[in-house]
Amino acid sequence: xxxxxxxxxxxxxxxxxxxxxxxxxxxxxxxxxxxxxxxxxxxxxxxxxxxxxxxxxxxxxxxxxxxxxxxxxxxxxxxxxxxxxxxxxxxxxxxxxxxxxxxxxxxxxxxxxxxxxxxxxxxxxxxxxxxxxxxxxxxxxxxxxxx
Amino acid sequence: xxxxxxxxxxxxxxxxxxxxxxxxxxxxxxxxxxxxxxxxxxxxxxxxxxxxxxxxxxxxxxxxxxxxxxxxxxxxxxxxxxxxxxxxxxxxxxxxxxxxxxxxxxxxxxxxxxxxxxxxxxxxxxxxxxxxxxxxxxxxxxxxxxxxxxxxxxxxxxxxxxxxxxxxxxxxxxxxxxxxxxxxxxxxxxxxx
Numbered sequence: 001x002x003x004x005x006x007x008x009x010x011x012x013x014x015x016x017x018x019x020x021x022x023x024x025x026x027x028x029x030x031x032x033x034x035x036x037x038x039x040x041x042x043x044x045x046x047x048x049x050x051x052x053x054x055x056x057x058x059x060x061x062x063x064x065x066x067x068x069x070x071x072x073x074x075x076x077x078x079x080x081x082x083x084x085x086x087x088x089x090x091x092x093x094x095x096x097x098x099x100x101x102x103x104x105x106x107x108x109x110x111x112x113x114x115x116x117x118x119x120x121x122x123x124x125x126x127x128x129x130x131x132x133x134x135x136x137x138x139x140x141x142x143x144x145x146x147x
Numbered sequence: 148x149x150x151x152x153x154x155x156x157x158x159x160x161x162x163x164x165x166x167x168x169x170x171x172x173x174x175x176x177x178x179x180x181x182x183x184x185x186x187x188x189x190x191x192x193x194x195x196x197x198x199x200x201x202x203x204x205x206x207x208x209x210x211x212x213x214x215x216x217x218x219x220x221x222x223x224x225x226x227x228x229x230x231x232x233x234x235x236x237x238x239x240x241x242x243x244x245x246x247x248x249x250x251x252x253x254x255x256x257x258x259x260x261x262x263x264x265x266x267x268x269x270x271x272x273x274x275x276x277x278x279x280x281x282x283x284x285x286x287x288x289x290x291x292x293x294x295x296x297x298x299x300x301x302x303x304x305x306x307x308x309x310x311x312x313x314x315x316x317x318x319x320x321x322x323x324x325x326x327x328x329x330x331x332x333x334x335x336x337x338x339x340x
Contacts, residue, residue: 075178089308090321091289093184100178100323108323 028138029131033068039076039099040067049083061088063120066144067102068137070127075100088120175337176330177311177320186310186318187287191248191280194260194273199246202316207244208338209312210331213290213305215251216263221307221324230268232331243335245271250292250305252281313338
């Protein structure tokens, strides 16, 4: 306490930080969860096959994809390369896209030759319906992004 | 001007076609390929004793599944769901054909496939052939199959999704494992209409 008396700027800084943190938590809990589109898009760019043939490691599709029901629950894969590609769960021709909607919150395993593990997992979370769920959803999203 | 007027119905048809495709892709429960490509044709030994040629089923919606008769869990579930969907479709069921291609031609003879499939639905047709023949069919569809274990009691890890092929032979959609019979009824009805 004495420290605060000697340095009032610390009180101001601490109060500001507390207000900012409370505001952030309140926003995370009450702001509606929205995305511009329900589609999570992954694209194989032109020339990927050539780069792979040249010995370059090209990772396009993460081995784990996270979706959320009702908000972002459609996986959209696009093959823009000149050759057919096994992309996620399926073989796609050049110029072809594959749009896969999900209606159940669950963890889906797909065989995928593009990954070293040979598997791709799509985790579909339930739609966060109340402030606590929104808070947890946002915290989990940050954790997954940094993990 | 007269030329431009003549093009109006053509443009209208094209727009309607694009709109119909967009609406379908929004509405199907399965994953949609866009544009739909020609379903790779194949000719293998059919469980009914006759050659099984995919293109011979033009006019019907083909539900194409890959699996094997010794499969302990995925295949029985998929086939039971398809049999249920077939029953639920009622009169429309005659316009749908389930084709089950083995990923284990070593053990799955035509006779064995016939007996196995009849337990689910006698209208289902199975396909088998040489190892190379079946590998070529799998490759054309992007289906994986890997033998696990040795001896006669081995298993085969395989892709579990089901392809939906339109009446005109287009590979339109892919239904991942786990969907219910009602989802198949929904999508097959849409593809038939």
